[in-house]
Amino acid sequence: MHECAQSSEAAQAIAAAVAQIELAVREVQTPVEQLGLLIDQMASGLGDLRTDSHRSLIVDKLQKQVNGSITQLQFYDRLVQHLKHVQDYLSGAAGELASRSMAEDPTADVWNGLRNRLRTRLISESQRQLLDAMLPPPEGADLDSEQARSECAAQGSVELF
Amino acid sequence: MPRILAVDDSPSMRQMVGVTLKSAGYEVLEACDGQEALNLAKGQAAVDLVITDVNMPNMDGITLVRELRALPHYRGVPLLVLTTEASAEKKMEGKAAGATGWVVKPFSPDRLLATIARIVA
Numbered sequence: 417m418h419e420c421a422q423s424s425e426a427a428q429a430i431a432a433a434v435a436q437i438e439l440a441v442r443e444v445q446t447p448v449e450q451l452g453l454l455i456d457q458m459a460s461g462l463g464d465l466r467t468d469s470h471r472s473l474i475v476d477k478l479q480k481q482v483n484g485s486i487t488q489l490q491f492y493d494r495l496v497q498h499l500k501h502v503q504d505y506l507s508g509a510a511g512e513l514a515s516r517s518m519a520e521d522p523t524a525d526v527w528n529g530l531r532n533r534l535r536t537r538l539i540s541e542s543q544r545q546l547l548d549a550m551l552p553p554p555e556g557a558d559l560d561s562e563q564a565r566s567e568c569a570a571q572g573s574v575e576l577f
Numbered sequence: 578m579p580r581i582l583a584v585d586d587s588p589s590m591r592q593m594v595g596v597t598l599k600s601a602g603y604e605v606l607e608a609c610d611g612q613e614a615l616n617l618a619k620g621q622a623a624v625d626l627v628i629t630d631v632n633m634p635n636m637d638g639i640t641l642v643r644e645l646r647a648l649p650h651y652r653g654v655p656l657l658v659l660t661t662e663a664s665a666e667k668k669m670e671g672k673a674a675g676a677t678g679w680v681v682k683p684f685s686p687d688r689l690l691a692t693i694a695r696i697v698a
Contacts, residue, residue, distance in 0.1 A: 489685035576678040
C-alpha cells in the first residue's frame, strides 16, 4: 500500500514534468516562426538594398526587423530557463527516490517541497497554472491570490521607480 | 558615449543586450554574474548605467544592486533590472535594494533604448 502511494507520487511528478516540457516547446513555437519570418524578410531586404535606390527606407526596415529578431530570440533564453527548472525538479525527485531505502520512502513533505521549489522558479503564469492543475498543492496551501496575479508585470514592460 | 555594464549569466542574452546597446553607440562592459560585476565595480570600473538580470549563479541581481548601492562611487549610478521575474513581490524587493527600474524580458530594443536614453540623459 505504502509502495503504491509512492509510485503514484513519482508517476504524478513525472507527468507534471512532461506537461511542463510540452508547454515549453509550445511556448517557443510562435517566436521561432516569427524569427523565421523576420530572417526571410531581412534576406529579401538585403536583396532590395543592392537594386533599390531608396536605401535609407530599406535600412530603416531592416533595423526594425533586426530589433524584432532580438525580441523573438529571447524566447530561447526563456525556454532554456524553463527546461533547467524542470530538469532540477526531476533530478531532485530521482535523487530522493534513489537515496531512500524501501522502508524510508520520500514522504509527502518531500514531494511537496520539490513541487514548491519548482513553482517558485517557474517564470510565467501559464507555467504555474499548469503545475497547479497537474500537481494540486496540499489542502490549505497559500496559492497566489487574484490580486497577486493581477500585479504581475507584463512581458516587455518597463517601470521606472 | 556613456558606458554600460550588462550583467547576465546567459551568453545569448548578453549578446542581445550588447548588440542593442552598441547599435545605439553605447560602450558595453559585460559580466556573467553578480560577483563578476561587483568585482568590476570594486576595481573602480566607472560606468554610467548597470543593466542586470536577477537569477544568476554566485550572486543574484538583487544582491548585486544592494552591494553596488553600498559603494560610494555607485550610489548615484542608475541600476536597471532586466529579468523574466514579473511578480510584484520581486519587483518591490528590487526597488527596496535600490534599483532604478524594472524591465521584464523579452525586451523590445526600441523601448529599452528609449528607457536608457531617459535614465542616462
